[in-house]
Amino acid sequence: MIVAALSVTETVTWGIIYYGFPVFLRPMEQDLGASRVAVTAAFSIGLGTSALASISVGRWLDRRGPRALMTVGSCLATLLTFAWARVESLATLYVVWFLMGLAMATTLYEPAFAVVVSWFARGRDRALLTVTLVAGLASTIFMPIEAALLERMGWRSALTVLAVVLGTITIPIHALLLRQGTAGRTAGVAEGAAPSLTLGQAARTAIFWVLGIAFVVSNFATAAVTTHLIPFLVERGYSAAVAAAAIGWTGAMQLPGRVLFVPISARLGSRVMVAAVFVAQALGVGQLTLLARLGTLVPFIVLQGAANGMATLARASSLAEIFGARNYGAISGAVALGANSARAFGPVGASLLLVGLGSYPAVFWALAASLVAAGAAVLLADTTTRAER
Template sequence: MTPAGAASPGDAGGGRPRRGHGRRIVAALAVTQTIGYGVLYYAFSVFLAPMARDLRAGGPQVAAALTLSVLITALCAPLVGRVLDARGGRGLMTAGSVLGTAAVLAWSRVDSLPQLYAVFTAIGVACAMVLYEPALAVVVSWFDGKERANALLGVTMVAGFASAIFLPLTGLLVERHGWRPALVVLALVYGGAAIPLHAFVLRRRAATRHRPAASARRADIVRTATRARPFWLLVAAFTAHGGAVAVIAVLLISYLVQLGHPPVLAAALAGLLGVLSVTGRLVTTGLQRRAPAALVAATVFTLQGAAALLLPPAGRSVPGAVGCVLLFGFGFGVGTITLPHLLAERYGTAAYATLSGRIAAFAVAAKALAPLAAITLAQAVGYGWVMGAVAAACVFAASALVTYHHR
């Protein structure tokens, strides 16, 4: 495996990176990912109703802005990956933070749907530049081996609390000040933290004399990988699983209410998903030190499929609903820490961000489109079939990972 320091987007020089600065990078990214996901993604649900009222638009018309943003992120992911491998994360993530801050400020001023869609196009570009894919690429290239696993866990564990922090915080701001001032506050919070942390903590990749040779090497790695079956098994696994997780995230509350549970209980159970994702990442990281990462993730994905399949018959009782949500939520964030491990393990770090970006183009698009397809399916044939489709996607993802492990 290529030493992490030899291909680091953030390394300031050759050799093994200093542990002290590595810890500062992890701390900085943990903060920026938590605030970034909270402001650029999760807060939207709180603004949905007041925006629809002020813009005199329907809820689906306003919600389409977030779908557009996620699709733009997917489209930008391959290009962002190539830039990360070539130039590192410092300049890219700093520029993305500036763009994200400006876009949220512009969001607070929109007066029409076209303006809203334009703003969320910019937010989608910013998300591609500052959220998990680039952040984890910086971590992967800075650390190696066990230290890499711990660093990935550190960033994603903290960021897993983004929804738990920013949904109530945003709700409080909207209640006290209105949605437009609330967005200004969130923009200032995000920009005040992310811009300096990305600019001054992340390091530039060391300039090398053989940059054309390094570029050719990356291109060769990508060409070889994308022509072989293992890479496409990863694409299939994480696209299917990402879509399944997105469906549960969007539809769980509605389905639990349909099963007869009070809205407050349904919302509380759905709120557990973020906390459970942290627990799942912690346990999975420990298991991956004792067993192949692909097989550990495949097992978790299979358990999630079982939980989705059991929810229709068992979810009408409170214990049954709690059990199914706990089982599915345990694997909610497992894909986030497993994919970097598998990519770096097989292909090294020289072209990590490029390969990750290509997978993200499929997986992030699935996260945007799968909930829309699931809502259509639920309206046509009922939620039971949706849960069956989620179970099938999880089992398919698990099967792809098992096949990948044996290639």
């Protein structure tokens, strides 16, 4: 029931809040008389706010459970979507998306994963897989609906309709069905495991910082490549339509990547799996530097897409396995602070790298090398993280 509830609410929230923004980007520019950079800054503000709120959200989830927080988050997201439909200036848009960042922090993957971890000591990876597989269809389901609503009634009316859908579906599910699981309290007794680490204890281990920095590198690289792939390909003679399709297919490859995650992780273990994901991302990015020789984007799409899909599960699974379930929310929130900030900074950061390094191939080589280094660091890091410390 918990997995089914979260699968529905995550799909709806991601589909409307996260994927709705790019659909309505162009009409917002025209209506507000603002540049694309100015309008997309609102989205970056939301992502940054969400990242900053992640530790506080995680602590709340560990101590008080998800029902009140995620219900309030859904109420806030609904009200802000109504407000979004009525903005008349950039300043108002920025305020709405600053607050929307708080709503995202309390309703998207981080709190949902914390709920799953609190419920499942065994079968956790499969439960996480189910939520992300269903929610992974959010863009496929909602972006065509949003585009149709936009064409039929304009962006403001479309957002009003979507706000009603968002509130009608997510608020009652969060209010009536969510509650805290007991896996974090019972795992040690049931399996003879050492107690879970607190955030403070985790922060005194090498593996916590290595994982935190590694996921910063991973999210930065993913955001950078996604944002700059179209201009890179257009410079090399591809049409904008083909470049956009490459991004779409890369996103589609996340689903089979997630399906493969569970059996591969069961064989390799969480730490080796995380390192393998980073190396696969590096190999994917590296394909772009060899595009002239390869003559095809298929290796990039397969490797990058599958690895990106696995990375979402790898973070949740590795943190729960290494540090335990009891304080997962706070620990995951601390890692998310850096990782989600990197996602927000990635597009701008890649632009700065492009200026400094002088070409896209140099940028992609630098990103690939950083990902390989991140994978190696995860493999070599001290894993003494529990009671023996």
